[in-house]
Amino acid sequence: MVTMQRPNTPPVRRPAPRQRPKRRQPSFPRRIYDTIRGNVLLRNIVMALCLGIILYFIINLCLSIYTRHGQKFIVPTLIGHTVAEADAMAAKGELRLEVIDSLYMPKQKPGTILDQSPKPGMGVKSGRRVFLTVNASRPRTDIIPYVTGYSLRQAKNMLETKGFEIEKLVYRSDMATNNVLDQQYEGRSVTQGARTEAELGSGITLVVGVNHSSPLPRIPKVIGLTLREAKSRLWEVGLNVGRVRHDSGIDDADLDDARVYRQEPNQQSRTDYGGNISLWLTLxxxxxxRSSKESDAAARRYAVDEEETESESAPEEETADER
Incomplete structure (x- = not known):
């Protein structure tokens, strides 16, 4: 029996199984995008935010164009000019003028501008309104209020509310202090029901009662106040305004802005009812x-001296009472 021999053949190598390539992970922005895209609620929120941002920039752009953002004009000096002259000056900056008040200043020409707001030199946008106060051609008049029988404080407030002021306080002996006994205009008494008319800003003389057993009034501090404010403060406590001086270079137009920097007698000291207080004004x-600090220091020294005087006089009064 013949046996067949197999030829020496090399073993068959089977190919290795192919490995599937690893799937790449999506990037972080891609994952966010897929999350938003797959979620209806998130997608609507993002779309609303994007729309809001776009609208914000569009509105800002429109407002900048409409309001002329960044475009400023310097307000010219209109004080001292007539309204017609001011119109020509304001036209360069496309400013609008509006007269809101009128005063009567006898030393100024009728129709001239006395005050303006905004002040000269300020930067404003075109089309801005500039409010003016002009000088009236003749003074306005009104009926003087009847203040006899009222307290000095009430009478002062009633007169100032109507546009009048106190010309002088004249004190007369009475059982009550600072009670108005009579009021006079141009030397004549103003009676109830007389309906006496006078120019606004006129001064009314008040005859006021004083009980001589009442303590003397303390002089208030008026440094830092305007002349009008200082007058009102002094009238409240029963004092008159004496001589008024001001620095050189201050004219009638600047007088309303000037302020008190010196007063005599000084604050906190005492004086008689109806006494005069001299004032000095400056810009x-x-x-x-500087003057305010010096006045405060002098007032503190006066208060200390007054306390020492009262403490020294107290034992003497007790000894006199015992005797």
């Missing part, structure tokens, strides 16, 4: 601040 703020 120098540093001078006002």
């Amino acid at each position: 120098d703020t540093q001078k006002i601040a």
Whole structure:
């Protein structure tokens, strides 16, 4: 029996199984995008935010164009000019003028501008309104209020509310202090029901009662106040305004802005009812601040001296009472 021999053949190598490539993970922005895209609620929120941002920039752009953002014009000096002249000056900056009040200043020409707001030199947008106060051609008049029988404080407030002021306080002996006994205009008494008319800003003389057993009034501090404010403060406590002086260079137009930097007698001291307080005015703020500190220091020294005097006189009064 013949046996067949197999030829020496090399073993068959089977190919290795192919490995599937690893799937790449999506990037972080891609994952966010897929999450938003697959979620209806998130997609609507993002779309609303994007729309809001776009609208914000569009509205800002429109407002900048409409309001002329960044475009400023310097307000010219209109004080001292007539309204017609001011119109020509304001037309360069497309400013609108509006007269809101009128005063009567006898030393100024009728129709001239006395005050303006905004002040000269300020930067404003075109089309801005500039409010003016002009000088009236003749003074306005009104009926003087009847203040006899009222307290001095009430009478002062009633007169100032109507546009009048106190010309002088004249004190007369009475059982009550600072009670108005009579009021006079141009030397004649103003009676109830007389309906006496006078120019606004006119001064009314008040005859006021004083009980001589009442303590003397203390002089208030008026440094830093305007002349009008200082007058009102002094009238409240029963004092008159004496001589008024001001620095050189201050004219009638600047007088309303000037402030008191010195007063005599000084604050906190005592004087008789109806006494005169002299005032000095300036536009120098540093001078006002310096004088205010000096006045406060003098007032503190006066208060200490007054306390020492009262403490020394108290034992003497007790000894006299015992005797």
